Amino acid sequence: MVTHSLARVFGEAYLKVEVDEEGRPVVGLASHGYRGFELWCRGAHGEFLPDLLSRRCGVDSVYHRMGACIALERALGVEIPEGAKKARELLLACQLFRRHSLTMTLHVLPDLLFPASDPGLRNLVGLFRVDRDVVGRMMALNAWGESALRRIAGRAVHPVLPVPGGLTAYPEEEALIGLRNSLPEVMGLARETSRLVRMLLRRNEDLVGELGKTPATPLAAATPPFGESWGGIRMAGERGGVGEVQEEDLLERVEMVSWRDSLLEVCRLPGQESGVLTGPLSRVNLTGSYGSELADTELEELRKTWGFPLRGMLLSHALRLAEMIMALERIDQLLAEAASWSGGETRRVIPPGIGAAWAALEGAEGLHLYRVEVEGGHISEVGYLSPLHWNLPGLLEVVQEEAQRAVGDVSEARQLGRLGVAIRCYAPCFFCASG
Amino acid sequence: MAVVQLGSCGGCQLSLLDLGERFLEIMESYSMEYFLMIKEADAPPEVDIALVEGTVRHARHLAMARMTRERANLLVALGTCSVFGGVQGLCNAHGEGRWEESLSRAGAGEDIPMFTRRVMPLDAYVSVDFRLPGCPVPAELLWSFLQQVGEGGRPARETATVCAECPRTGRGEGGGPHRFIEEDSRPGTCFLEQGYLCLGPLTRDGCASRCPGSWDYPCRGCRGPSDGALAFQQLDPLRESLRRLSRSTGEKEEKVVELFMDAPQAFFMFSLAEPTFRGRRRGGTSGLVFRI
16 A cells, blocks of 8 residues: 655654555554664773764764763762752753654644645645744744753754763853743743644544554653663553563563564563553653643643543643643753752763663653673673664554554545654654664 | 755754754755655655765665765765764674674564665765765854855865864873773863873864863764875874874873774774775774775
């Protein structure tokens, strides 16, 4: 039925839907963007690991750099300065905002605004031809995220602020003040966009009701979204919770399976049939709250309309906005206290040694897990699991359901459109997943 | 305009999007015909200008690079991966056996496209009209380039090195060589003079020297080798770095090199795939690249 290079996702992937003799669709998703990070990071000194791993994905480079730093620090038993922890938390909050805003701007909003229109219109370029101002407003959120990362870390893609042991330098006071002054405006814009997205979801109620409602086992780090150390992983769900997974038994719990016709891998948990889910929907269904005022107000609005736990993958887009608002609230708190944490010790030295450790980071799309083995200061082994490694079975389940609905639909544009919408609910990053 | 992605991290495409308001101006000046990150399309059509990010890693990439070349009036290698091979060039330090083992561990079956035996810059496969290195390409340079091309110009830029823009000066107190994370460095003083590896003297400028200048972090060479490093054997990244570290630490070069068991990552993190460095007898990458 369809063979296509996937557009409006991050990275390189191909979707293939074949219809068998009995009219049943068979869905395949492949990515061949393998670059061999695990191979050529080996042998490098630990000081280079953040620079190397950061290049795994430009979109999520902050997570990869930070993950490399934390894994190395844990492997060699180094505690970073308190001020550096706060600065890293600030960076993570800005990255969470920026990553969600990129997904919303580039990939999601055109779908929600014009779900049934021609794919030629249903994107940023098509919208721009119709109304430049709308696109300008859509891009304003991303522009703020980019500028926030640039102010505090020098650049938005591959910044060098976190280093093993702490930070290179604290952001300048002027940059922090400028960032804080810009918060009220962007908060207003984020809340306005959130209202728009909630309204659009109500307008697309049928789609929300149909798309990805299969209950899945949610999975999230036990540490808060901006936490940066191992705190165990929590899991729960209708298909049977498995409690908290600790570092020492992670490898025994997780099974990696190669995905057919692809260089993607899938994380499976023995005892779980399928559908382990990470990301915004998973997090909120585990925590039930964001713990910050405005974000919880957004969540309350969603609960009123859609109930709780939240079902339907499309709702994850509304949660992106809630998490962006939560990030802004946390950024505001951190900036208000900046005088107490900024300007002290930047980093601690990391002596060459032997060790191995995992690091877990809650990224915008879910858990990033890093494993590093070090010997004499040099990397002997490095491993990484991306959010998509967990989400892929669930994603394919939803695509399969959509493909089933699409069989017999005369409009190929509509078939493609709905399959694209289903995939983008998971905001898959093939850059991250196909290292 | 077409924006084409080969084997990459997407960071240079983000640089284009991060131009913000100016990106909207680009969309007004050029008709954006192909840019998979933001719009659906089957294949790049005939365009005036194609920005190609990433390296050719497998047969699909090669077909895409060739198709883009045929259909683009101007082809621009966007980013260090495309211009010099980038970090992916570090694959070249490993033999085919290890690469195949690595592919196999990643789950490669029979239906995957054929991978290239060696990572090469884009201009090893198709002719390139302009090269815009950077990891990612600095947004200001990209903007300035697109403006000039849009006005019918053929931009050229005399390059200097990162040191030309770096505010760090002064002399260290001897000692070293050191690894950056294993010692505390002195702010404001040249890293090399303190005995730390910094590729600033061998790396092209254009980044405003932000890492060493503003972020107290040694240059890793992400803008790619300077014109001097490419043209002159005595400015080879390995040879010249060892010479400078030897001078600042008072140790013999043979002693300094012992610290760098990870020479591919240390001296050629972003340029191991650059063919110019392979033929050099002293320095260069000839001893670091796996011979096919």
